[in-house]
Amino acid sequence: MTKDMTRDIAAMIGSRICHDLISPVGAISNGVELLAMSAGDTSAELSLISESVDNANARVKFFRIAFGMASQGQMTGRQEMVSILKGLETPRQTYDWQPTTDMLRDEVKLACLMVMCIETALPRGGAIQISSENGQLQVTARSDRLDPSPELWARLGAVSTPDGLKPNEVQFILAPLQADLLGRRICSQDDAGALRLMA
Incomplete structure (x- = not known):
């Protein structure tokens, strides 16, 4: 297996993992937002969950770029x-x-x-x-x-x-x-x- 093939396979794995994670993390973020709106809850606990979800969302997006596939000219x-x-x-x-x-x-x-x-x-x-x-x-x-x-x-x-x-x-x-x-x-x-x- 060549160096280029190894790099491409690693990037494909990175893209796949991030692609599969981004949707559920986004759904959790939306759920926390709806919960805060419907319950009027601005507790420290809900705020902590929201901050953690936002950080996870940003981290997955960052990893998607760092480890994922990049099409030519993208x-x-x-x-x-x-x-x-x-x-x-x-x-x-x-x-x-x-x-x-x-x-x-x-x-x-x-x-x-x-x-x-x-x-x-x-x-x-x-x-x-x-x-x-x-x-x-x-x-x-x-x-x-x-x-x-x-x-x-x-x-x-x-x-x-x-x-x-x-x-x-x-x-x-x-x-x-x-x-x-x-x-x-x-x-x-x-x-x-x-x-x-x-x-």
């Missing part, structure tokens, strides 16, 4: 990404999608995988900024504590095997694969209080 809207990332925010972590125009889905996919990589270096959360200038993607994290794993970061520069990786580190295989597909290479930069991935 575009992803700027507002869609702003909305998805807003749904992922927590009191400890924020996201800032800076590109002002729609982008090719393949590029957005790479950006999402790079975001997932950089999130692993933020044990206390932080601010993540995504930008695209002169054909280069940049994902920058700022935090009072940055803790990138040297073993994981070493994988970003080239396509590697999954040996030694945990399931929650799969982005460190997929990000270099996606960069390779686009004819790019991921590199990192570590400044005082800021960590940057570029491709």
Whole structure:
């Protein structure tokens, strides 16, 4: 099996899982909204459920882009990404999608995988900024504590095997694969209080 076939099968699995999850999560969201309207209930419990459902909805949409299939020439809207990332925010972590125009889905996919990589270096959360200038993607994290794993970061520069990786580190295989597909290479930069991935 070739590298391209393996990547395509993984993307198809990602698309299928996210496709099957998005409808029930959306239905739960609608149900919580109707319950609040009919009962006039604005309790802390219902608010917590609503926030959790909104976060799950945003996370599935994010995973659908990061792990799913991207048709050739398919575009992803700027507002869609702003909305998805807003749904992922927590009191400890924020996201800032800076590109002002729609982008090719393949590029957005790479950006999402790079975001997932950089999130692993933020044990206390932080601010993540995504930008695209002169054909280069940049994902920058700022935090009072940055803790990138040297073993994981070493994988970003080239396509590697999954040996030694945990399931929650799969982005460190997929990000270099996606960069390779686009004819790019991921590199990192570590400044005082800021960590940057570029491709």
